[in-house]
Amino acid sequence: MKIKPSMLLAFTLGTLSAIGGFIDIGDLVADALVGARFGLRLAWVTVFAVIGIMCYAEMSARIALKTKRPAFDLVRSRLGPRYALGGLVGSFLVTALLVMAELCGIALALELASGLHYLLWVPVAAVAVLIVVWALPFEATERIYGLLGLAMLVFVVAVWQLHPDWSRLWHSATTVAPTGGESWPTYFFFAVTLIGAQMTPYEMFFFSSGAVESRWRPKDLVEMRVNVIVGFPLGGLLAIAIQAVAFLVFFGPGIQVEHISQTVLPVALGLGKIGLVIALIGVFAATFGATLETLFSTGYDLAQFFGWAYGEVQPPARATRFTTVVAVLLLLSTALALTTLNPITVTIYAVVFSSVLLPFAFLPVLLVGNDRHVMGELANGRLSNTVGTLTLLVSAVVSASALPLLVLTKAGAS
Amino acid sequence: MIVAVMLAVLGSLWFGHAPPRSPSAYRRHAVQAVEYLRSQTQTARLWVGAVARDDTTRQAASVALQETENDAVATVGRFAGWDPPAGADGVRDTVTGLGDEVVQALGALRIAAHHGQWAKLTDLAAPLPGLADRLDTVRGDLITGSPR
Numbered sequence: 001m002k003i004k005p006s007m008l009l010a011f012t013l014g015t016l017s018a019i020g021g022f023i024d025i026g027d028l029v030a031d032a033l034v035g036a037r038f039g040l041r042l043a044w045v046t047v048f049a050v051i052g053i054m055c056y057a058e059m060s061a062r063i064a065l066k067t068k069r070p071a072f073d074l075v076r077s078r079l080g081p082r083y084a085l086g087g088l089v090g091s092f093l094v095t096a097l098l099v100m101a102e103l104c105g106i107a108l109a110l111e112l113a114s115g116l117h118y119l120l121w122v123p124v125a126a127v128a129v130l131i132v133v134w135a136l137p138f139e140a141t142e143r144i145y146g147l148l149g150l151a152m153l154v155f156v157v158a159v160w161q162l163h164p165d166w167s168r169l170w171h172s173a174t175t176v177a178p179t180g181g182e183s184w185p186t187y188f189f190f191a192v193t194l195i196g197a198q199m200t201p202y203e204m205f206f207f208s209s210g211a212v213e214s215r216w217r218p219k220d221l222v223e224m225r226v227n228v229i230v231g232f233p234l235g236g237l238l239a240i241a242i243q244a245v246a247f248l249v250f251f252g253p254g255i256q257v258e259h260i261s262q263t264v265l266p267v268a269l270g271l272g273k274i275g276l277v278i279a280l281i282g283v284f285a286a287t288f289g290a291t292l293e294t295l296f297s298t299g300y301d302l303a304q305f306f307g308w309a310y311g312e313v314q315p316p317a318r319a320t321r322f323t324t325v326v327a328v329l330l331l332l333s334t335a336l337a338l339t340t341l342n343p344i345t346v347t348i349y350a351v352v353f354s355s356v357l358l359p360f361a362f363l364p365v366l367l368v369g370n371d372r373h374v375m376g377e378l379a380n381g382r383l384s385n386t387v388g389t390l391t392l393l394v395s396a397v398v399s400a401s402a403l404p405l406l407v408l409t410k411a412g413a414s
Numbered sequence: 415m416i417v418a419v420m421l422a423v424l425g426s427l428w429f430g431h432a433p434p435r436s437p438s439a440y441r442r443h444a445v446q447a448v449e450y451l452r453s454q455t456q457t458a459r460l461w462v463g464a465v466a467r468d469d470t471t472r473q474a475a476s477v478a479l480q481e482t483e484n485d486a487v488a489t490v491g492r493f494a495g496w497d498p499p500a501g502a503d504g505v506r507d508t509v510t511g512l513g514d515e516v517v518q519a520l521g522a523l524r525i526a527a528h529h530g531q532w533a534k535l536t537d538l539a540a541p542l543p544g545l546a547d548r549l550d551t552v553r554g555d556l557i558t559g560s561p562r
Contacts, residue, residue, distance in 0.1 A: 111477055112471075112473065112474045112477055112478075113471075113473060113474070114473055115472075115473035115474075115476050115477060249460070253453075253456035253459075253460075253546075254449065254452055254453060254456065255453045255456050255457050255460075256449070256450065256453040258453075258481075258485060259478070259481050261474060261477060261478040261481060262457060262478075264474075265457075265460060265461070265464070265478070268464050268469050268470045268474070269460065269463075269464060269469060272467075272468070272469045272470075273468065273469060273470060273471055276469070276470055276471060276474060277471070280474075413446070
């Protein structure tokens with residue numbers, strides 16, 4: 001096969017977008033928090049989460065490509081309107097919380113850059129998001145924030161610059177047990193938090209809805225797979241780098257991470273002012289991109305459930321109800337953020353609730369992906385089915401244990 | 415399902431914020447408060463070190479120092495707001511006394527940062543290592559059973 005330069009560019013941009021898009025406020029908070037308290041002892045969770053989300057993102061995009069219908073649409077037709085309504089309400093509530101948290105993430109990055117309180121930046125961030133939703137084309141938006149999000153790679157460089165004891169890092173990464181002073185329930189609570197942060201259902205719904213909107217055809221299958229296979233693992237590498245730098249700087253002095261400023265502090269210590277500025281650009285881009293993804297994902301879910309015209313590639317006037325939902329959700333999230341609710345606490349709760357919903361989001365995708373009548377030659381192979389089933393089983397355990405662990409550990413405080 | 419989630423949220427919020435009733439629960443909360451205060455002290459030390467080496471922007475350092483003080487104020491305020499069970503007055507006095515010293519030290523850093531007196535930060539941060547050590551000692555004492 002002859003590779004054209006335009007094809008190579010599409011691969012590169014798509015993959016870079018996937019790396020940048022993997023990290024959101026949930027990762028920025030959860031990874032730093034986990035690294036400070038457990039070192040790399042929960043890195044195996046990130047490895048599992050990356051494999052799981054790769055499997056389901058690929059599956060849902062393949063389904064969208066074959067059926068021309070996005071994942072949430074299939075949930076309703078496959079498992080009935082009641083199941084879909086339950087999923088819709090749950091997904092809406094969790095994603096709405098995430099929109100608020102992501103919006104605060106943008107504001108917190110701007111606060112660290114300017115010195116002005118983040119609550120002053122929340123309305124500015126909301127207006128900027130609205131302008132981007134209204135005015136910029138979908139693909140350009142996705143590429144811009146994806147590429148800017150690559151600034152997060154500064155965390156990987158910071159690991160080297162902090163001159164770690166590599167054998168200590170390796171020992172931490174290969175130990176599956178809580179650190180001294182931490183309990184097993186707290187260890188498992190943070191494992192659930194990481195899974196919730198890194199395997200968010202909105203990523204999957206967004207990915208498949210985007211595939212339908214961009215009218216992907218079977219020839220786009222290779223590009224989609226390259227994006228998934230290269231992009232998500234590199235996103236996972238970023239997550240582990242955030243855990244590693246937090247471990248190197250905070251674990252020794254017993255520092256607990258409570259702010260985004262602490263997430264970026266190790267980069268400043270390793271790379272100085274320039275590193276800090278690049279990290280702040282990365283945080284801004286990652287949370288800005290994730291705000292758009294969470295907003296659209298909620299709009300997609302509602303539109304697909306009620307059968308409305310939807311889409312970011314369509315002019316807003318042609319998809320009025322979709323656009324209204326997105327605008328109202330943005331307004332509500334802004335109002336919620338301005339109540340001074342602690343965005344970090346909200347993020348922790350949102351990712352834990354997100355982990356509760358995981359198996360309900362995965363099950364219909366696995367069923368449809370495995371249906372040869374619907375999928376034909378694009379049906380799941382043995383590898384997809386094995387990884388998909390294992391991920392579903394683990395996510396069911398995670399879902400059942402998330403709320404008891406949340407209460408038992410006081411959201412990780414004990 | 416949604417009702418269960420709501421109940422879990424309310425349950426965890428209540429469970430997480432309920433005042434300690436027994437001496438052992440009070441002591442556990444005291445250990446937690448001391449750990450938070452030590453964390454905030456150590457975070458401020460790192461930021462001051464970064465400022466001294468010119469490794470950070472002043473805006474970011476100023477915001478971060480404000481955050482550490484706010485967190486310390488909240489930690490001391492929350493702990494001081496709980497009535498100590500019989501015989502635990504000494505625990506309260508020790509933790510809040512030390513907490514007030516931390517708040518004062520972090521407040522001085524925040525004020526210097528807001529006034530642009532960056533050269534003063536290192537001197538103002540001089541008590542922080544000693545405070546961190548004392549917090550560590552109190553934490554150890556609380557775990558082993560003293561002070562009362």
